[in-house]
Amino acid sequence: MNQEKKEVTILMPCLNESGTIKVCIERAKKLLKEHNIDGEIIISDNGSTDGSQTIAEKAGARVLDCPIKGYGAALQYGIEQAKGKFILMGDSDDSYHFDEAFPMIEMLRNKFDLCMGSRLKGDIKPGAMPLLNRYVGTPFITFMGKLLFKTEQSDFNCGLRAFKKDKILQLNLVTAGMEYASEMIIKAKLSGLKVSELPINFYKDGRGRAPHMQRWRDGWRHLRFLLLHAPGYLFMLPGALLFFTGLIILLLLLRGSFKIRGVEFDVHTMLTAAFMVIIGVQTFFMGIYAKLYVYTRGILPYSKRIIAILAKLSLEKLLVAAIILAILGMAGFLSAFWTWYKVDFKALDYAVTMRTIIPSLTLIAMAILFVFNGFMLSLLFLKTKYAGIMFE
Structure with missing residues (x-):
C-alpha cells in the first residue's frame, strides 16, 4: 500500500x-x-x-x-x-x-x-x-x-x-x-x-x-x-441532592410535625424523606462506579484528583462508618421496641414511635449499603491499574 x-x-x-x-x-x-x-x-x-x-x-x-x-x-x-x-x-x-x-x-x-x-x-x-x-x-x-x-x-x-x-x-x-x-x-x-x-x-x-x-x-x-459520559451529573449530583434534601427533612421532623402555609408535614413525609436518603446514597455510589468505569476503560481522560479521592474510599473506612451507623440505628430501634414492650405490645401512637423507627431503620439501611458498596468498590479497586495508579 x-x-x-x-x-x-x-x-x-x-x-x-x-x-x-x-x-x-x-x-x-x-x-x-x-x-x-x-x-x-x-x-x-x-x-x-x-x-x-x-x-x-x-x-x-x-x-x-x-x-x-x-x-x-x-x-x-x-x-x-x-x-x-x-x-x-x-x-x-x-x-x-x-x-x-x-x-x-x-x-x-x-x-x-x-x-x-x-x-x-x-x-x-x-x-x-x-x-x-x-x-x-x-x-x-x-x-x-x-x-x-x-x-x-x-x-x-x-x-x-x-x-x-x-x-x-x-x-x-x-x-x-x-x-x-x-x-x-x-x-x-x-x-x-x-x-x-x-x-x-x-x-x-x-x-x-x-x-x-x-x-x-x-x-x-x-x-x-x-x-x-457525565456520571457526576447523571448519578452523583442527583444522589447528593436526594440525600441532603431527605436528611434535612428528616432532621426537621425529628422534633415533631410542622406546617407551611396550612400544609402539615408529619411522619408520612418523614418516611418519604427516608426513602430519598437511601436512594440518594445508592445513586451516589453508582456515580462512583461509573467514574471508575469510564476512567479505567479509557472512555474519558482520567482525573488524577478524582481518582486520588476515590482511592481513599477503602473497604475498612466504609465498614467502620457502617458499624457506627448500625449501632446508632439499632439503639433507636431497640428504644422503640422497649417502649412497645412496656405497654405489653399493645397499640402505640404511631406519630410518636414512627418518629424514632423511621430514622433508625434509615441508619441501618445506610449501614447495609455501606457494607455491600464497600466490598463492591474493593472489588473494582483490586489490582486495577490505570494511568500509573494502583488500587489495592
Missing part, C-alpha cells in the same frame, strides 16, 4: 449517495487545486448498493469499504486509513461545499487541533435544515454539551470539521453511530485540544430520498451519550 504522506485528506462517509457523490468530489478537487494543496480524497463507503463506489472511483477518489456499519464507524475507518496530516470531513450529500472550507484548513496550519463548522452562526440556506432541528434539537444538544462539559461550540452536530489526524486518533473515539460527532467534541475538550470554530454555509442536500438521520432516534443517542 502506498504510504506517501499528504497534507490534507478530504474524507466523506458514504451510504447510497450516487446522486451527489460526484459533485462532492468535484468540489473537494476544486479546493485542493485552487489552493495548491497536496491532498487526497477518501470515500469511506458503508455498504452502498447504488453504485456510489464506482462513481467515486471514476471521479478520482480513493474508496474504502468500511466493514462496520454506522456513521462514526465509517469516519473512524477513513481517519485511520488517511495519508493526510490534516483531515477535512463532511457529508457526501452536497449539504457542505468543500470548496468553501479552506479557512478551516488554515486554522489547522495556525496551530489549532480541531476546527468546527457552525451552521447556526453561518448561513443556513432555505430547506437545508428542518425547523425543529434548527431551533430545538441542535440548540438543546449544544446547550447540554456546554452544561455538562463546558464546551464552547455553538453547533454540536455540525458535520463539517477539520482536524489533525494524530490528535483525533489519540482521543480513542469508539462510537459507531451519529453520536460520534458528540464524542469528538467532548473528548477534544476533556483532552485539552485547541479547538476553534468558523461559521459556514449549509445547503439543502442534493439527494432525492429521505436522509439517513432519524431525528428522534439520533437525537436521543446524542443526549444519551452526553449523559453517560
Whole structure:
C-alpha cells in the first residue's frame, strides 16, 4: 500500500449517495487545486448498493469499504486509513461545499487541533435544515454539551470539521453511530485540544430520498451519550441532592410535625424523606462506579484528583462508618421496641414511635449499603491499574 504522506485528506462517509457523490468530489478537487494543496480524497463507503463506489472511483477518489456499519464507524475507518496530516470531513450529500472550507484548513496550519463548522452562526440556506432541528434539537444538544462539559461550540452536530489526524486518533473515539460527532467534541475538550470554530454555509442536500438521520432516534443517542459520559451529573449530583434534601427533612421532623402555609408535614413525609436518603446514597455510589468505569476503560481522560479521592474510599473506612451507623440505628430501634414492650405490645401512637423507627431503620439501611458498596468498590479497586495508579 502506498504510504506517501499528504497534507490534507478530504474524507466523506458514504451510504447510497450516487446522486451527489460526484459533485462532492468535484468540489473537494476544486479546493485542493485552487489552493495548491497536496491532498487526497477518501470515500469511506458503508455498504452502498447504488453504485456510489464506482462513481467515486471514476471521479478520482480513493474508496474504502468500511466493514462496520454506522456513521462514526465509517469516519473512524477513513481517519485511520488517511495519508493526510490534516483531515477535512463532511457529508457526501452536497449539504457542505468543500470548496468553501479552506479557512478551516488554515486554522489547522495556525496551530489549532480541531476546527468546527457552525451552521447556526453561518448561513443556513432555505430547506437545508428542518425547523425543529434548527431551533430545538441542535440548540438543546449544544446547550447540554456546554452544561455538562463546558464546551464552547455553538453547533454540536455540525458535520463539517477539520482536524489533525494524530490528535483525533489519540482521543480513542469508539462510537459507531451519529453520536460520534458528540464524542469528538467532548473528548477534544476533556483532552485539552485547541479547538476553534468558523461559521459556514449549509445547503439543502442534493439527494432525492429521505436522509439517513432519524431525528428522534439520533437525537436521543446524542443526549444519551452526553449523559453517560457525565456520571457526576447523571448519578452523583442527583444522589447528593436526594440525600441532603431527605436528611434535612428528616432532621426537621425529628422534633415533631410542622406546617407551611396550612400544609402539615408529619411522619408520612418523614418516611418519604427516608426513602430519598437511601436512594440518594445508592445513586451516589453508582456515580462512583461509573467514574471508575469510564476512567479505567479509557472512555474519558482520567482525573488524577478524582481518582486520588476515590482511592481513599477503602473497604475498612466504609465498614467502620457502617458499624457506627448500625449501632446508632439499632439503639433507636431497640428504644422503640422497649417502649412497645412496656405497654405489653399493645397499640402505640404511631406519630410518636414512627418518629424514632423511621430514622433508625434509615441508619441501618445506610449501614447495609455501606457494607455491600464497600466490598463492591474493593472489588473494582483490586489490582486495577490505570494511568500509573494502583488500587489495592
